[in-house]
Amino acid sequence: MNTSSLSLAVRTGMLLMVALLVTMSASAAARRYAKISRAWVEHDVILDGQRGMKVHLYLTVSGMKRRSVSLTGEVTLDSDVAGDDPVVIYRCDGALMPSHDIDTYLDYTLFVNYDTGNWPEGDHHYYLNVLVTNTANGEALNTPGSTILDFSLKRGDDGSYISYDTTVEEIKQRIGYQPSTPTTPATPAPVATPKPAPQAAPAPVTTPKPVQKTTPSTPSTQEMTDQQRLYISWMKDRIIKQLDAGDGNYIVICTNSYAHGPNKVTDIFWVPRDFRPYSSAYKQLMATDKYIKCFVDGIDVLKLINHTLADGREFSTVYICDRDQLANGEAWEYKNKNHPEQATHYYMEEHRISSKAAAWLQLLIEGKLTTMSFQGRDGLKMETTTRVALKAPRRIPYGNSPDTY
Known part of the structure; x- marks a missing residue:
């Protein structure tokens, strides 16, 4: 093989290697996503002396091994959702850092504080949109609007609160009324070996801190007589x-x-x-x-x-x-x-x-x-x-x- 043939072979090999790296990079980017396959709200919770509600998420994150992931819950009034620029009256934040290529969190929680935010007086219907992003560059990992929960909150002029969710809607459906918009899509997510979820933190964490898994509360803690x-x-x-x-x-x-x-x-x-x-x-x-x-x-x-x-x-x-x-x-x-x-x-x-x-x-x-x-x-x-x-x-x-x- 002469020098020119050898040079051509080297250049061809390098081009193939670059193409392979680009393909692998594109493939890796395509695998980055977050999927919330189930979400529910727990009302009237006291956390660190603050009163509010917990948003529970069954969350799967892919392609973000050892990278910081941010979660944001944005609350808007029902009447604002259809608008081009809905006013966010409350935000709650959380962060996590997956330790595997695909991590599933059985019960990741965000906390909505009743005593902060611009909650209007009276009885109103709200939507809470959960956004999952790559902390480093703001890349959206889930589709905006794919995980929306609806709930209602009544704020009295004396500062008192009564909150409720789609449980009431389910009852109304049972006795013949039309239900409201479903709380979350039922699209199944790829599931890896489940592990307990860390609690939501106000800032990104550097190491995962698993906690004991929790389950949704049951209607009663005691068996009926x-x-x-x-x-x-x-x-x-x-x-x-x-x-x-x-x-x-x-x-x-x-x-x-x-x-x-x-x-x-x-x-x-x-x-x-x-x-x-x-x-x-x-x-x-x-x-x-x-x-x-x-x-x-x-x-x-x-x-x-x-x-x-x-x-x-x-x-x-x-x-x-x-x-x-x-x-x-x-x-x-x-x-x-x-x-x-x-x-x-x-x-x-x-x-x-x-x-x-x-x-x-x-x-x-x-x-x-x-x-x-x-x-x-x-x-x-x-x-x-x-x-x-x-x-x-x-x-x-x-x-x-x-x-x-």
């Missing part, structure tokens, strides 16, 4: 919604056999962890358990109380009422010839409930669930108070106002 199951199964044809009230208790929102249409709420009942203190409801449950046909009136929920305290703490309670009791606490029964001569009483008490149950009740009371309305006993009342102590259980004469204490 046999009596709760019996009660709910007996009422299942009437129940529109079952709410976790906390501490193993439930609230059920019902219609009845005489209601015209499933969107007319006629009863809201308390389903306690232990029925025994409520003699009227307990007696009826026992009769039902023995296959004796009877009408279960239930334990009525009469009022929602939102406590907004001077130090910023907030919680909600309900007044509940077990009716038709005698002064000694026995259940009144018309078959007992001694009972009709005795005065009957209400058994009244106040219980703390979960924030999600309180938000649902408030929406119902304020008529925010489209045409759904409460048409029960004189309606369901609501008040806001600054007191801390719950009102103690008390029996009051039947016929007096149930709110009398």
Whole structure:
């Protein structure tokens, strides 16, 4: 081989090598992406003394091994989303650094702080768009607008907040209403060996810090008792919604056999962890358990109380009422010839409930669930108070106002 042939071969080899490197580089760039295959919102969370909500992401990142990745959640008003330049009223940021070519984070979280940002007063619908980018050059790793969650937040003029999400929309769909826009696309993402997710940080991190994997919260932390199951199964044809009230208790929102249409709420009942203190409801449950046909009136929920305290703490309670009791606490029964001569009483008490149950009740009371309305006993009342102590259980004469204490 002469010199010119050798030189040509070298040049050809170098060109092939450059072409191969360019191809490999293009291929590597093509593999850089982020995919959020599932997203959900957890409302009313306290994090480092701040109150807000957590945005949970099932996130897959590819092609970013040992490179910093930034996440940004941008919140806009529903009415602004269709515009050319929607106003971002809140931003939350996070960062991570994958340690593999493809990393999957089962539960990566961003935190939305209720007490910062330009949240307008009143009850509004919002969209939260999650953007994933290469921190070094701002390259978008996911398609803008591909991961949008919708939620609603009510901000009172006193600074109080009640937030809720598509759980309410799912209920409305179940009883015949049209659902809102789905929260996230269902496109599956390439999945590598899953690993626990680091918590979101305000600035890029240099090393991954795995934490124990968390899972979405369940409706109740305690299993139902046999009596709760019996009660709910007996009422299942009437129940529109079952709410976790906390501490193993439930609230059920019902219609009845005489209601015209499933969107007319006629009863809201308390389903306690232990029925025994409520003699009227307990007696009826026992009769039902023995296959004796009877009408279960239930334990009525009469009022929602939102406590907004001077130090910023907030919680909600309900007044509940077990009716038709005698002064000694026995259940009144018309078959007992001694009972009709005795005065009957209400058994009244106040219980703390979960924030999600309180938000649902408030929406119902304020008529925010489209045409759904409460048409029960004189309606369901609501008040806001600054007191801390719950009102103690008390029996009051039947016929007096149930709110009398």
